Amino acid sequence: MFDQLCKDCLDPTTTSQLNYTHKPLKALIKKLNRNTSGSKNHKLFNDQQTSPPINNNNNNESKYEILYYMVKRLLEYGLDFRYKLFSCALEDSNNQEILKWIKDSHDNIQDFKRQCQSLSSDIKRYANTNTLRLIEFDPNPSFSFSFGLYLADNYDFLSYVLGIHGHRHLFHLLDDVLLLGNLECTNLLIESIATHATKDDSFTISGEIHTSLMTLDFVKRLLNIKNNQVNGLDKLVVSIIKLQKLDILEYILLSSSYAISNDPAIHHTFILESLKIDNPIFIEILLDKFFPLSTVFTIPNSFEMIDPHPLGSLYSKGHTIKFALGCYSMSPIPKSSMTLIINHQSIQIVPSWLVILSCVHFHEDDTDIQLLKDVVSNYNFNKIQDVLTIACAKGLIQVLECFPASKISLFCDKLMQEAIKNKQFKVACFLVDIFIHQIPTSLSNMGDWLFILHHLNRIEDEGEFEMLWNQLVSVTTQWTITATTTYTTTTTTMNDHHNKIDNNSLLFKSILNNYYLRTKIFQHVQHIHGQLIGKFYYLVLKEHEMTSLNDYIQLNRTDLFIKHFDKVYQTIQSNGIKFDFNHSNKTFIPLLETIFRNDNDIVLEYLLQRFKGELDAEEIQRFVVSLQHEHPRKFSIGVYWVLMRHKYHLLVGGVDVATRSTFVDMFLSMTIWVGDLALCDQFCKDCPDSNNRIISVRIFKTIIERLNNEQLLESSPTNTNNNNNNNNNNNNNNNNNESRYKKLFDMVKKLLEYGIDTREELFQDALDESYTNNQEILKWIKDSYVENENDFFCFCHYRLSELSIQCNAKTDTLQLIEYYPPHKIHIYPYTAKNIDYISFMIGINEHRQLFKLLTNTLDHGYLESANLLIDQIYMLEKDQVDIAISGIIHPSIISLDLVKRLMSLKSIKANLIQLVQTIIQSQKTDILEPLYFLYSKGHTIKFEKLNQFAPMPIESLKLIIDHQSIQSVPPCIAVFSCVCNYHEDYSYLVADVVELLKSKKYFSMDTYSSMSVLYSASEKGLINVLDCFSESGIWSLNDSLIRVAIRNKQIKTACYLVERYFDYYWAYGNHESWVKILGNVFYIDDEDEFQMFWNLLSPITTNYLIISSLIRRISSDKTLLISRKIDKIIKYYSLFYNGPEKSL
Structure with a gap:
């Protein structure tokens, strides 16, 4: 058959330049690999005159003979598939037999070498040492400079080329190797450079390093290579910040050997990168290093999300931010970050578009709506589609109401699609109401209505569909529109509803002939059952309703799965189908996903036994990693045991470094998490690449909690017979005095044997506040360093350990570990809450470094810590120490005594403006005392930097006016404070403020x-x-102002506002606005006030269009008021009505 096909379809003159992007021989090689008896392949040639050439007897015949025959026959007809076969052989674990046959098939060895040169990319990527020697590959120097990233990940190829041409041609590959993260290739290059480089050999690296290589020891080794020119040291610092490697950053900043650029723009970049991470330590260190003075940092257009923690640290050090022009590609700002910006600067510095996007994206409460209305009112609507789309998807009708209806209607198709797709039915109704008023139903707009009606077909609920269809009655009764819609969507739903609304079908019919009622009656039971299935799936689904193998797994019916899968498997075997497991297998991959998501290790064990070695280990590992990325969770320990029993955890050649690294981390972390010592030991033995790893997460919390709970259960009253000897306070839980944490200690020791040191993570978890410093675990960690006590000292002062000690360590812990701070210690802001640590440091005369914490203790309200530091400063007053504080005091601790203590110490330099701002805005009853104290010292208050978004108490305003003057208070602050905190006893202040406002021809005030x-x-x-x-x-x-006035019984104020509204709205004929204004009459209970308000609006209340719209807009939540209010409207409207029906 194959020969006949070549004769019929191929011409001998065909050139061999035909190229195929696929590899047709790869599947055949895999099939032949599984079939060990090559003689069976002769059945394919029974109908041919010429049999394939056989070089050996049948017993020694190659299993690839059919493959060679096909390639040679194709070559006779002008198609050279040898180069495709060469690539497939390389991918098939460097198949030496096929490669040798390809080499021998060339009469001219130079032709073979030219072919190898043309396949250089595959050779660089897959070839191992044996292959390179077999094909006698000899890269010339010019060729070696174009090796690229593939070579940087192929250790065999790299070492082979180094042995031929030396190291000089490969210096430029160091960048690629560092970027890919191949540790073996990296070590090979660095060792070669360190050994053979001369003074004439210089090279540069960009500074970008893969995450798996970014350790302090590796960076030291890299930067200390001779003749190294690290042009990318700035990029290296950026990478360090992104990966949050604090120890490496401190090493580079403190080392005099490496000079970071003096360019302020580079330093600016460091700060911006620090704003993206949730750890404020980085930005604090960088600000102290490069920006000792107050600086304004510009946020670029394409900046990612601003984290509130580093932003707060930036503000605490006196710095500010500003935004570059345009921000359409910037991520939205979290609400906590936006609050910080507003409190420390103002909302005006944030571009309007970014405020709108952030309010919608992080919408939580009505404060976001108010802020959104504030910005939208002054915003130029050039790009709002993204915001409207998010609001429709989340069902935020309040957000949509902030935007003009004319702008919303511009995106009718997209917004309707988003609302229905996300099942936001109320939003869809809101949009339909807007579209009806904004988009005419003429033929010129038929395209818009077709798109809108087309999306209705996505609505599954019959009631919701009918409600929207009826709401669009002005459109759905037009035959030209509905006919086009039903034709293009090929559905009957729209046509049925059109017939129901059509004038010809509005005749009264019997119940059984009514489509809607008939459907509801006969499908009632099925509808209820469908609802139950959706809500209580696991309780109501019966065996005959299970329609797939996935159902059996989800419902934990392993017996049914095995029963039905056996039938499928027998069919597969009887038809001679070979199973091929890869990412494109759309039948088996979803099944495997269901198994892993439901942690069904029994089914997984069954499948792996069934297929035995047919599932590739590399594909399994890639699958597990990809599934973990898509659905982050921890699989059960049973799943991992099954993978290990079938050897799917072992290192295989086809898996890339990143995937393998992630797989090992997942496997290792899980074994530690569940505390399975046997599994952990076996995994470390089987996988050498798991050694010397750094566990990046704190994983002992669960183990400690579980062991503590077991101890509580054993000591409960139900177990008194077994706990008579447990009345002491030791940490032992059995008669042999064995520690209840023995399993935990054994796990840590076992990991340490394999080079995985997890004592730091255990140290941090033991210091956690919820454990109140677990002394037994801490003592065990200390004793584990008994061979070298200096190592334990260094361990305690490692960055993360030091941070845990300062934040959580109690006095007993500090004494246990014999803590003594190093000569230069970084005091973290979080230390301010740990009174034990502060007392301990003062007790050993290490107090001076703690004085910088005074700002944090005052700002966060740690009064006990603040008093302790102030007392210590008072004792050292004669030493003339200088301590600068921000002046911000938490409202919960501010008092006259505290202010007096701060102001009486000459050593403390407080920011008076911020101190006054704190006093004014604390809203405490004794607020006047600190202000009296400041005035008694001769101080005055300037208002340039006071926060205008928080009014001061009216008592404070009066005190300031009495001691200074009303002219000293900015008008915006004066009116904001006296109106928002209005009290009748201070009504005269309002009059004074009004006079101040009238004396000013112009006064600025932010919109909020x-x-x-x-x-x-x-x-x-x-x-x-x-x-x-x-x-x-x-x-x-x-x-809204009229509504507020009427609801608070301020009818005179409402009438005043109506008079001011009248000229503007009446002149512009704003029909919709008057309907809204009149809607407020439903909240007026008094008859005289109702009549006064109604008569005041006589030009409006006599307009039948407005009154009709008003009555139609009566909502169902006013049912208690409807009848009485409608009677009033009819009564007073009829007094002014002069139509022809009045006489009837």
């Missing part, structure tokens, strides 16, 4: 503050305050 003032004035009936604001400021809030 002005909005708060207007709302408060409307709520409290302060018409004189409202009179100070322009019409534009009042109009921007639409009818």
Whole structure:
């Protein structure tokens, strides 16, 4: 057959330049590898005149003979598939037999070498040492310079080339090796360079290093290579910050051997990278190093998310930020970061688009809506589709209401699709209401309506579909639109609903002839059953309803799975089908995913036994890693045991370094997490690449909790017979005085034997606050360093251990570990809460380094720590120590006594402006005492930097005006404070502030503050305050001020606002706004007030269109008021009505 096909389809003159992007021989090689008897392949040639040439007898015949025959026959017809076979042989674990045949098939060895040169990319990627020697590969120097990334990951090829041409041609590969993270190749290059480099050999590295290589020892080794020029040291620092390698960063910053660029732009980049991570230590160190003075940092356009922790540290050191022009590619800012920006600077520094995007993306409560309305009112709508799409997907109708309807209708198709796709039915109804008023139903707009109606077909719920269809009655009753829609979607749902609304089908019919009622009646039981299945799937699904193997796994019916899979497997075997497991197998991969997600190790064991060696280990490892990335979780220990029993955990050649590294980390972490010593020991023995690894997560918390719970259960009253001897306070849980943490200690010791030191992680977990410093574990860690006590001292002062000690260590712990700080110690801000550590340091006369914590203790409200530090400073007053503090004091601890103590010490230099701001905004009853104290010392207050987003108490405002003058208070702060904190006893202050405002021809006030003032004035009936604001400021809030006034019984204020609204809205014919304004009459209970308000709006209340719209908009939540209010509306509307029906 094969020969006949070549004769019929191929011409002997065909050139051999035909190229195929696929590799047709790869599958055949795999099949032949599984079939050890090559003689069976002769059945393919029974119908041919010429049999394939056989070089040996049948017993010694190559199993690839059929493959060789096909390649030679194709070559006779002008198609040279040898280069494709060469690539496939390389991928097939460097198949030496096939490669040798290809080499021997060339009469001219030079032709073979030219072919090897053309396949250089595959050779660089896959060839091992045996292959390179077999093909006698000899790369010339010019060729070696174009090796690329594949060579950097092939240890055999790299060592082979080094042996031929030496190291000089491969210096440039060091960058690629560092980027890929191949440790073997990296060591090979570094050793070669360190051994053979001369003074004339210089090279550079970019500074980008793979995560798996980024350790302090490796960086030291890399930077100390002779003649090394690290042009990328700045990039290296950036990479260190991204990976949060604090020890490496400190080493580079403190070392005098490596000079970081003096370019401020580079230092600026360091700070920006530090703002992206959740660890504030990095930004604190970098700010102290490069920016001792207050600096403004510019946030670029494409910046990622700003984390609140480093941002808070940046502000605490007196620095600020600003945003570059344009921010359309920037990630939204978290709410906590936005709050920090507003509190320390103002909302005006954040671009409007970014505020809008952040409010929508991180929407939580009504404060986001108010801020969004504030920004949207002044924003130029050029790009809002993304924001509207997010709001539709999340069902945020309040957000959509902030945007003009005319802008929303521009994206009708996209927004409707997003709302229905995410099952946001209320949003869809809201959008439909907008589209009906904004998009005409004429033929010119038929395309928009077709798109909208097309999305209705995605609605599964019949009731929701019918409600939306009826809401679109002005569109769905037009035959030209619905006919086109039903034709293009080929559905009957729309056509059925069109017929139900059509004028010709509105006749009264019997119940059984009504489509809707008939469907509801006969499908009622099925509908309820469907709801139960969706809600209680595991309780109601019966055996006959299970339709797939996945169902059996999910319901833990292993017996049914094995029963049905056996039938499938027997069918596969009877048809001679060979199983091929790879990522493209769309039948088996979902099944395997279900097994892993449900932790069904029984089914996994069954499948692996069934297929035996047919599943490739490399594919299994890739699958496990990819599944973990898509659905992060911890698989059960049973799944890992099954993989290990079938040898799928071993190192295989086809898995790339990153995947293998992730797989080993997952496997190793899981064994430690569950505390399975046997599994951990076996894995470390079988996998040498697991040795000398660093576990990057704290994994002992679960083990410690479990062991503690076991101890509690054994000491419970139900086990008194076994616990008579456990009344002492030791940590032993059996009669042999064996520690209950023995399993934990054995695990750590076993890992240590394989070069995996997890004592630091155990140390941090033992110091955790929830464990109140587990003394037994800490003592065991200390004793484990008995051979060299200096190692334990270094261990305690390693960065993360030092941080845990400062934050959580109690006095007993500090004494146990014999803690003594090094000469230069970095005091972390979190230390401020640990009174035990501060007392301990003062007790050993190491107090001076703690004084920098005074700002943190005051800012976060740690009064006990603050008093301890202040007492120590008082004792050292004669030594003339200088301590600068920010002046910010937490409201929970501020008091006159504390302020007096701070101000009486000459050593403490407090920021007076921030101190006053803290005092004013603390909202405490004794707030006046600290202010009196400051005035008694001759201080005055400047308001340039006070936060305008938080009003001061009115008592404080009065005190400031009495001691200074009302002119010294900015008008915005004065009106904000006296209106928002209004009290009748201080009504005269409002009059003074109003006079101040009127004396100013112009006063600036941010939108948030002005909005708060207007709302408060409307709520409290302060018409004189409202009179100070322009019409534009009042109009921007639409009818909300009138609504606030009416709901708070301020009818005179509401009438005043109506008069100011009237000229503007009536002139522009804003029909919708008047309907909203009139809607507030439902909240007026008094008859006289209702009539006064109604008569005031007589030009509006006599308009039948507006009144009709008003009645239609009555919502169901006003049922208690509807009948009475509608009667009033009819009564007063009829008084002014002059239509032809009045006489009837």
